[in-house]
Amino acid sequence: MSGPAIDARALTRRFGTFTAVDGISFQVERGEVFGFLGANGAGKTTAMRMLIGLLAPSSGSATVAGYDVATQAEQVRRRIGYMSQRFSLYEDLTVRENITLFGGIYGLSNRDIAERTGQILSRIGLQRAARELVREIPLGWKQQLAFCVALLHRPAVVFLDEPTGGVDPITRRRFWELIYEAGAEGTSVLVTTHYLDEAEYCNRISIMMDGAIAAMGTPSDVRRGLGAATLDEVFLRLTRPGAAV
Amino acid sequence: MRPILGFVRKETLHLLRDRQTLAILILLPLVQVLIFGFAVRTDVREIPIVVVDPTPDVATLELRERVAASERFRLVAVAPSTRELDSQFQEGSVRQALVLPRDVERRLGRGDTLAVQLLTDGSDPNTGGIMQGYATAVLRRWHADATPAARGLRIEVATRMRFNPTLESAHLFVPGLVAFVLTIVSALMTAISITREKETGTMEMLLVSPIRPAAIVAGKVTPYIALGFVSVLLVLVAARAVFEVPLQGSLLLLLAESGLYIVTSLALGIVISTRAPTQRTAMLAALAGLLMPTLMLSGFIFPLESLPSPLQALSHIVPARWFLVVVRGIMLKGAGLPTLWQETLILAGMTVLLLIAGSRRLTIRLD
Numbered sequence: 001m002s003g004p005a006i007d008a009r010a011l012t013r014r015f016g017t018f019t020a021v022d023g024i025s026f027q028v029e030r031g032e033v034f035g036f037l038g039a040n041g042a043g044k045t046t047a048m049r050m051l052i053g054l055l056a057p058s059s060g061s062a063t064v065a066g067y068d069v070a071t072q073a074e075q076v077r078r079r080i081g082y083m084s085q086r087f088s089l090y091e092d093l094t095v096r097e098n099i100t101l102f103g104g105i106y107g108l109s110n111r112d113i114a115e116r117t118g119q120i121l122s123r124i125g126l127q128r129a130a131r132e133l134v135r136e137i138p139l140g141w142k143q144q145l146a147f148c149v150a151l152l153h154r155p156a157v158v159f160l161d162e163p164t165g166g167v168d169p170i171t172r173r174r175f176w177e178l179i180y181e182a183g184a185e186g187t188s189v190l191v192t193t194h195y196l197d198e199a200e201y202c203n204r205i206s207i208m209m210d211g212a213i214a215a216m217g218t219p220s221d222v223r224r225g226l227g228a229a230t231l232d233e234v235f236l237r238l239t240r241p242g243a244a245v
Numbered sequence: 246m247r248p249i250l251g252f253v254r255k256e257t258l259h260l261l262r263d264r265q266t267l268a269i270l271i272l273l274p275l276v277q278v279l280i281f282g283f284a285v286r287t288d289v290r291e292i293p294i295v296v297v298d299p300t301p302d303v304a305t306l307e308l309r310e311r312v313a314a315s316e317r318f319r320l321v322a323v324a325p326s327t328r329e330l331d332s333q334f335q336e337g338s339v340r341q342a343l344v345l346p347r348d349v350e351r352r353l354g355r356g357d358t359l360a361v362q363l364l365t366d367g368s369d370p371n372t373g374g375i376m377q378g379y380a381t382a383v384l385r386r387w388h389a390d391a392t393p394a395a396r397g398l399r400i401e402v403a404t405r406m407r408f409n410p411t412l413e414s415a416h417l418f419v420p421g422l423v424a425f426v427l428t429i430v431s432a433l434m435t436a437i438s439i440t441r442e443k444e445t446g447t448m449e450m451l452l453v454s455p456i457r458p459a460a461i462v463a464g465k466v467t468p469y470i471a472l473g474f475v476s477v478l479l480v481l482v483a484a485r486a487v488f489e490v491p492l493q494g495s496l497l498l499l500l501a502e503s504g505l506y507i508v509t510s511l512a513l514g515i516v517i518s519t520r521a522p523t524q525r526t527a528m529l530a531a532l533a534g535l536l537m538p539t540l541m542l543s544g545f546i547f548p549l550e551s552l553p554s555p556l557q558a559l560s561h562i563v564p565a566r567w568f569l570v571v572v573r574g575i576m577l578k579g580a581g582l583p584t585l586w587q588e589t590l591i592l593a594g595m596t597v598l599l600l601i602a603g604s605r606r607l608t609i610r611l612d
């Protein structure tokens with residue numbers, strides 16, 4: 001793959017008269033961890049859904065892993081991983097069965113599946129729970145498992161929609177270690193989050209407001225650009241311009 | 246192909262691990278056969294009957310004795326006129342009336358046509374049809390014996406169904422039950438299992454993956470096809486074991502046609518699931534939109550001929566209506582494909598249309 005992992009150009013999505021995403025343009029490089037920030041309803045999830053082919057853009061264009069999301073959806077799908085806001089593995093299948101299922105869906109060979117299952121289980125320390133129903137394991141582990149499943153087929157880009165919602169701080173930290181590992185292995189990561197401390201971990205961030213990108217850059221660039229000491233402050237200034245900070 | 250196999254395996258595991266639902270699905274056909282078999286009694290006894298005999302003579306006395314002797318009937322009264330009949334029917338003390346003309350013996354002797362009126366309480370259509378059949382049989386036998394010269398049938402029984410003039414006779418319930426059970430197993434369960442994935446968010450994971458929507462659906466429905474066949478066999482075996490319902494025609498043809506109807510139902514389930522956002526909506530849609538028509542508009546419970554014409558017209562788009570003709574034809578009449586090809590073709594056509602509709606909606610993906 002040459003060129004950026006994600007290249008969005010004036011990407012727009014309207015629902016009737018409401019413009020959810022309003023002409024956003026940005027690029028994500030290979031191996032980069034890119035944070036997508038914004039208040040609820042700012043358009044983060046809509047933008048992400050266009051990039052993963054769940055929603056057609058109203059105008060503008062985007063390529064993911066070098067393929068156009070509107071016209072080459074099939075190629076895009078082979079090269080991306082996705083983890084949704086909601087936990088979305090099969091609760092009534094075991095850990096191992098879930099991994100095997102998604103491995104099969106992505107066309108991995110049985111040997112690859114067996115090998116990667118072992119890697120995943122040892123990486124997140126779930127070996128003993130391999131035969132347990134996913135329903136039975138704690139949420140923190142479920143989220144890590146879902147992330148590993150999203151990476152199972154070694155995608156070029158992985159999309160994480162608020163992956164750390166509702167998990168404890170230790171698991172969140174563990175989760176970010178996993179994200180860094182993925183980035184280090186060359187996988188680009190686009191992650192939406194509410195947690196501003198997490199945003200500091202990103203290589204670059206963009207802050208969305210009312211469907212448009214209000215600020216973009218490395219966390220320190222963004223802070224400096226607005227003369228703010230913390231990302232919290234940045235966020236407040238952008239979302240509530242009148243408020244004294 | 247491999248992703249589909251993995252999917253079939255997954256779906257089978259879902260089905261097997263949800264013990265309660267599985268138990269219901271397997272017990273349902275058996276319970277239904279027993280309920281319908283015992284509740285819908287097809288033999289009627291002690292029908293309160295009135296014979297209206299304006300001019301009693303030897304011939305009418307003979308007929309009255311035959312009626313009284315039969316355990317099917319209880320001769321309530323012999324009346325000289327029809328004056329009391331309306332009120333007797335209304336209060337239910339009489340359910341059938343045999344109205345004889347004047348001078349029966351003389352007419353029989355002359356070989357005249359005999360106009361006998363048979364009135365039946367048709368408020369319960371199935372029972373009404375059975376009662377009508379019994380009375381007609383008694384009349385025919387009596388007439389045949391009363392005219393030993395056998396100058397051909399001269400009797401003419403004008404029957405009229407009170408309260409429900411156009412009813413058909415009772416049917417065996419098993420063919421309808423096959424359609425009913427298959428609608429539940431195939432359409433309802435498919436709709437629920439697809440919308441469940443929408444609700445839990447796993448559908449999103451699948452739609453983001455390279456697996457094609459058609460493969461998702463194929464993988465999801467395969468276990469339900471198998472379950473559908475099991476249900477058909479359960480109904481047939483139970484009906485035969487408990488009620489000795491015959492299977493006149495070919496079992497193979499019956500299973501093949503059931504296979505077709507299973508696919509029709511699955512397609513209906515898919516169409517519902519592409520529109521319904523939640524399991525609850527899907528279930529209501531399947532109950533109101535599929536099960537009710539299958540029960541009411543297929544000829545299973547109410548004969549189609551007795552429906553008002555708008556509903557009769559509507560029944561043409563109910564797949565169960567055509568499937569019922571096929572199953573009844575095979576099971577009760579021993580009919581084969583040469584007589585049933587039209588209904589089969591209609592079902593196949595519906596199936597293709599539904600599958601196209603379902604897959605078109607699916608390719609639009611989640612939005």
